[in-house]
Amino acid sequence: METFRIDNLSFTYPLAIRPALAGIDLAVEQGEFLLLCGFSGCGKSTLLRHLKTALAPHGQKSGQIDFNGVDLQEVGLREQSQKIGFVVQSPEEQIVTDKVWHELAFGLESLGYDQQTIRLRVAEMASFFGIQNWFHEDVATLSGGQKQLLNLASIMAMQPEVLILDEPTGQLDPIAALDFLQTVKRINRELGVTVILSEQRLEEVFPLADRVVVMDRGKMIAEGLPLEVGNQLKKQEHEMFYALPSPMQIHAAVVGDLPCPVTVREGRRWLDQICGPYTEAGEPVAATSQNLSRQEEVVTLKEVYFKYEKEQPDVIKGLNLTVRQGEFLAVVGGNGTGKSTALMLMSGLLKPYRGKVLLNGKAVASIPGKERFWQNLGVLPQDPQALFVKKTVMLDLLEVLSDQKLSEYEKELKINEVATLTEITSLLAMHPYDLSGGEQQRAALAKILLLDPRILLLDEPTKGMDARFKRIFAAILQNLQSGGVTIVLVSHDVEFCARYAERCALFFDGSAISVGEAKEFFCGNSFYTTAANRMARHRFPQAVTTEDVIKACNTTRP
Amino acid sequence: MKDAFSTYHPLVNFIYFAVVILFSMFLMHPVFLCISFASAFLYSLRLNGKRALKFNLLFLVPFLLVMALLNPLFNHQGVTILFYASSGNPITLEAVLYGFAAALMFVSVICWFSCYNAVMTSDKFLYLFGRVIPALSLVFSMVLRFVPRFKAQICVITRAQACMGRDLHSGNLWQRMKNGVQILSIMVTWALEHSIETATSMKSRGYGLPGRTVFSIFYPEKRDRIFLLLFFALSVFILAGFACGIVFVRYYPALGFTGFAPVPVIFYIGYLALCLLPLIIDLVEEHQWKRFVSIT
Structure with a gap:
């Protein structure tokens, strides 16, 4: 039976010129795991929100949606609340109450269940999700991953028939994201709940899905089994192709008629088949930290120790790190290893209790704010929203220059220059909070760039960005770098770092345990490396990006 | 413990x-x-x-x-x-x-x-007074959820503004006040903006449907009753002492x-x-x- 049947659905937002959805036809089978992907603004969220009347946006709508064979409009709100579960991107904002147990019970309270039923359902869900250990905690003490699991659990306590998730892992780190997706899969497999999930990062979720739908500009452009979708996109030469899992991209670029691999494991097997018998095991290259001492040191951390409170353990322990003039350094590592803290130490917002943080040879915290952040350090925080203080992007940018003795004309000129560089010229009149995640990131970067920074410190800039925008963002960074700007980037995004950074540092337990040139660095790691490298390392240990692997494949094939 | x-x-x-x-x-x-x-x-x-x-x-x-x-x-x-x-x-x-x-x-x-x-x-x-006024108890719980978030966000914004050279600890009094007010003003926008998502989440979980119940994790036991009995006996005894002028x-x-x-x-x-x-x-x-x- 079909859980949802969407017939020729079109939708236009008020005042919008082109429709957000145009003639969508889609049927979702009961118990299916459907993955919806596409760039930001392609209409994924709009489509998902139409599947629950309470969340449907206002605008011009045509076409029909049936839920279990009945027109969705006819299905009562009570039934919809219970049967259609909805989880969105931000873990924080979905949580309503202050205690974990209360949050779990919230939906059931709304539906008016009695004490005994709620007690049982909450207990069941807490056990299923492994929440019992933090059942009595305050919500504020949970990590992002735990919060999102709680959101999922509190929906599942209502025993929905279908679970709709709108980019649920966008704000999570890779480990928490994987954990979350595995839980969703478990719900799908063990409880038979239909899952409709939209996602930006496809590497992990592709193998879990039964069927994939790709959208662009409000239309469905590809649909089918995960391994078929790659070929469909390849034929259309669509940009979404570059968002697909690495094994699929590599498969499509190498001539051959073997079935498409989706996971790294399948990729390895496929590579063995395509490259003929296994001849010699490539030696993994050890990461040798070459001393690139040609350039001047701009930021130096010497045996730095830091902790947030006296009784707490050290967050940074004996950290040594140097950043050289004009380089692009990426800092990677797990959650809570002190990456972001290290960035804040570099910016002088935090002071070490032992050791030194030097900026051009001077202790950074002793440099007064004006001097430190004007034509010197530029810091892009993890949450770009934190930078905006005005009604429109334009006013926000003008505010940055309010201290400078420039004529109106000069200010405008400068803003135009930066806006063109970050591609936000068309967004200047909008409220910064109305921009999408990627656009906010760009507008925030524009604000920072007006301060004319020589050293850019970026905290997780690619979080929630789609594959297309990552490429634009990388181009902006490379452009800046060619103008002599030094870039330090903290990220969980191994693929991004591998492709664009020059040097990488791996953080563990409060210090940088390995620093090296990006390529050598990733070749030397066996887990903390790109999917392409994990797939091909037994054949081509030097290949880090998908392009490397494709090149190696095409040259060594028998 | x-x-x-x-x-x-x-x-x-x-x-x-x-x-x-x-x-x-x-x-x-x-x-x-x-x-x-x-x-x-x-x-x-x-x-x-x-x-x-x-x-x-x-x-x-x-x-x-x-x-x-x-x-x-x-x-x-x-x-x-x-x-x-x-x-x-x-x-x-x-x-x-x-x-x-x-x-x-x-x-x-x-x-x-x-x-x-x-x-x-x-x-x-909340449990005690939520039974008297259920809507108020939910509001109270939401406030308790909101306050720590608001404080944390102020901290994030203050830091971000400090990186723009707009911190609260330097410059003259006028500038500091201006920076402080700016942060507060954006916090209001932030709070309103983010409460929309929370409202959506509440609506999607059926908030507003008639017949809402209140769940709690507390159940009276025998020891509670024994305690109350003992406690009332002692209280009455002491009050009697004062009332009769013995003490x-x-x-x-x-x-x-x-x-x-x-x-x-x-x-x-x-x-x-x-x-x-x-x-x-x-x-x-x-x-x-x-x-x-x-x-x-």
Whole structure:
């Protein structure tokens, strides 16, 4: 039976010129795991929100949606609340109450269940999700991953028939994201709940899905089994192709008629088949930290120790790190290893209790704010929203220059220059909070760039960005770098770092345990490396990006 | 470690504190005051450990002394004149003693409130009063969720603004104020913007449907009933003592109160038992646990 049947659905937002959805036809089978992907603004969220009347946006709508064979409009709100579960991107904002147990019970309270039923359902869900250990905690003490699991659990306590998730892992780190997706899969497999999930990062979720739908500009452009979708996109030469899992991209670029691999494991097997018998095991290259001492040191951390409170353990322990003039350094590592803290130490917002943080040879915290952040350090925080203080992007940018003795004309000129560089010229009149995640990131970067920074410190800039925008963002960074700007980037995004950074540092337990040139660095790691490298390392240990692997494949094939 | 009394039903916790605090406020008999203060002191140590000791010694004891010394300066009732102040007003023994008693009362009430705070967590309070006004209890819970988030976001924005050279610690007063107001103004936008998502999440989980129920994780047990019975018996006994005039106190014009005759002493012991109930429960449970561990 079909859980949802969407017939020729079109939708236009008020005042919008082109429709957000145009003639969508889609049927979702009961118990299916459907993955919806596409760039930001392609209409994924709009489509998902139409599947629950309470969340449907206002605008011009045509076409029909049936839920279990009945027109969705006819299905009562009570039934919809219970049967259609909805989880969105931000873990924080979905949580309503202050205690974990209360949050779990919230939906059931709304539906008016009695004490005994709620007690049982909450207990069941807490056990299923492994929440019992933090059942009595305050919500504020949970990590992002735990919060999102709680959101999922509190929906599942209502025993929905279908679970709709709108980019649920966008704000999570890779480990928490994987954990979350595995839980969703478990719900799908063990409880038979239909899952409709939209996602930006496809590497992990592709193998879990039964069927994939790709959208662009409000239309469905590809649909089918995960391994078929790659070929469909390849034929259309669509940009979404570059968002697909690495094994699929590599498969499509190498001539051959073997079935498409989706996971790294399948990729390895496929590579063995395509490259003929296994001849010699490539030696993994050890990461040798070459001393690139040609350039001047701009930021130096010497045996730095830091902790947030006296009784707490050290967050940074004996950290040594140097950043050289004009380089692009990426800092990677797990959650809570002190990456972001290290960035804040570099910016002088935090002071070490032992050791030194030097900026051009001077202790950074002793440099007064004006001097430190004007034509010197530029810091892009993890949450770009934190930078905006005005009604429109334009006013926000003008505010940055309010201290400078420039004529109106000069200010405008400068803003135009930066806006063109970050591609936000068309967004200047909008409220910064109305921009999408990627656009906010760009507008925030524009604000920072007006301060004319020589050293850019970026905290997780690619979080929630789609594959297309990552490429634009990388181009902006490379452009800046060619103008002599030094870039330090903290990220969980191994693929991004591998492709664009020059040097990488791996953080563990409060210090940088390995620093090296990006390529050598990733070749030397066996887990903390790109999917392409994990797939091909037994054949081509030097290949880090998908392009490397494709090149190696095409040259060594028998 | 969590103390045993905290694990009792919230209603029991609330009634206990309400009655004990009322008793401490109105039973001005010196022995009763001392008992109340000593018990509250001990219980706050048990609940909050070193922090309570620090607070009690550094804040409450000096407060007690100052209060006690202030009363005779403003109050000149009483028959036993100690000496005349430079203004010509008499300083009386009764006023000194009453000042001391009032200060002791005040300090023990504060001490009881610190215990109350540790035992009656927000969810217990919500549980009790949520039944009376369910909508308000949800609002209260949402506020408790919102406040820490708001504080954290202020911190994030302040840091981000500091990186734009707009921090709150440099520049002249005007600039600092301007930066501060700017942060506050954006916080309002932020709060409104983000509450939309929360509202969506509430709506999608059926908030607003008729017939909402209230769930709680507290269930009354036998020990709760036993505790209440014992507690009421003791309270009535003590009140009866005062009502019948077996125990009394008078500060003005001359000090007079029941001493340590056998009959009043029974009431003192009763009050001591009442004030120490949480501690006694705690010690008994600890003892039981140790025995239980040693047996198995």
